[in-house]
Amino acid sequence: MGRTVDYQDLNLGVDSKNVKKTDWFQEWPDSYEKHIYSSEDRNAQRHLSSWAMRNTNNHNSRILKKSCLGVVVCSRNCSVEEGRKIYLRPAICDKARQKQQRKRCPNCEAPLKLIPCRGHGGFPVTNFWRHDGRFIFFQSKGEHDHPRPETKLEAEARRAMKKAQSASSSGSLKLKGGPETKSLPGEMQTWGNLPLTWSFQEGVQLSGSYSGHLIGNMPQQKSLNDCLSLSKGYGLGGAANMADPTSTLGPAKLYEKCKLPSGRLCSSGELLQPVSGVFPDYSDLQPWNKNAALGRNPLNDSYCPNYTFPLTNWPYDFSPSQNSAEPFFQQIPVEPPAAKPSCHPLWPNPGGDLYEEKVHADFNSYYPSTTGHPPQEDPFLLTYTPHPHHQYSLPGKSSKWDFEEEMRYMGLDHCNTEMLLNFCPLR
DNA sequence: CCCTGCGGGCTAT
DNA sequence: ATAGCCCGCAGGG
Helix, strand or coil: CCCCCCHHHHHCCCCHHHCCCCCCCCCCCCCCCEEEEECCCHHHHCCCCCCCEEEECCCCCCEEEEEECCEEEECCCCECHHHEECEECCCCCHHHHHHHHCCECCCCCCEEEEECCCCECCECCEEEEEEECCEEEEEEECCCCCCCCCCHHHHHHHHHHHHHHHHCCCCCCCCCCCCCCCCCCCCCCCCCCCCCCCCHHHHHHHCCCHHHHHHHCCCCCCCCCCCECCCCCCCHHHHHHHCCCCCCCHHHHHHHCCECCCCCECCHHHHCCCCCCECCCCCCCCHHHHHHHHCCCCCCCCCCCCCCCCCCCCCCCCCCCCCCCHHHHHHCCCCCCCCCCCCCCCCCCCCCCCHHHHHHHHHCCECCCCCCCCCCCCCCCCCCCCCCCCCCCCCCCCCCCCHHHHHHHHHHHHCCHHHHHHHCCCC
């Protein structure tokens, strides 16, 4: 072990023995966030992120470091319907990425362009992962200065769709779009056919996972689906064609048969959305500018307006028997997660469960999106106002999280348990 | 084919 | 010492 990387920092100043609460998995960590996840959190185990993060050698086997690859955009900055832009996920593998960059924009056939991430002092945003007993410590450094790419699932689904399309390319249904905008009859829809102006409710009904991304792929708007899984077998959107059939996890199985109101299974393809809200090229605009525009300080602000729970002021109190979330949680059918050993050879998985950790482990992978409220003053949000009637003020680090408000909002508007159960019937 | 993690090695500050 | 990056390798899906 030669070099060390911010080990103290990654310790988060918290003795793992003193960790009382764990955080919900954050799919789009941004800014300078620190989180503690349960070691049973599958997403955390896999060090997932919806940002395209590649492994970076930090010469410290105890700390996994990843750096952001940015986002692939159309060099012509073309727009699809309603002004939405193409934001592809950079391939993680170097070779694959080079290959990817030789491809053409799926919308206009123009060359693709990789916008590198320079959100950390001109360098890519870095994420650090460290396993310690029953917890997984996470820290991100820097603030992404580029749009969000597709999620991993979306990118995988798009590849699958493309592959399937090429396999049946003799089939006729062709679009005027490029090679990646083909349609499969039945399950798959083309990007162009996708709903471009989903309301949040629509998103939730169709997919708890992707709805957040669809409307959340905007600058400064934290993901709506931060609590949702990125891994196979978890995400509703990917469940239909990418679920791990061997998974023994209850929640995953629960979602495998999630159906759309139409009765057919959700497919990733129809939930795919390469682009979303208007996102003008602001590559010139640095994070600090953005934050200035938002009245935020990137160095000390770790606001998470759409998080279900406060994430940065841990350990925080969350008494399941007292807060308003309980009915919601209790109504969700839960199977205990299979006790799986750590997937990381170096970081053993401990035993034991705290109640809140169980809740976490059970729900964080398919928990419906809560809220994602772009601050109205966000100069980049030109078209999207999901809930103009419900605006959050940005909770600063010292501001108190309005948990009740959050849960009320969830209950009334989005995370209606009944709805969830309707769409995800128990077997 | 691609993702992911590991680790050697190089370079810069 | 810290940090960024390149490369190849291996395991896995």
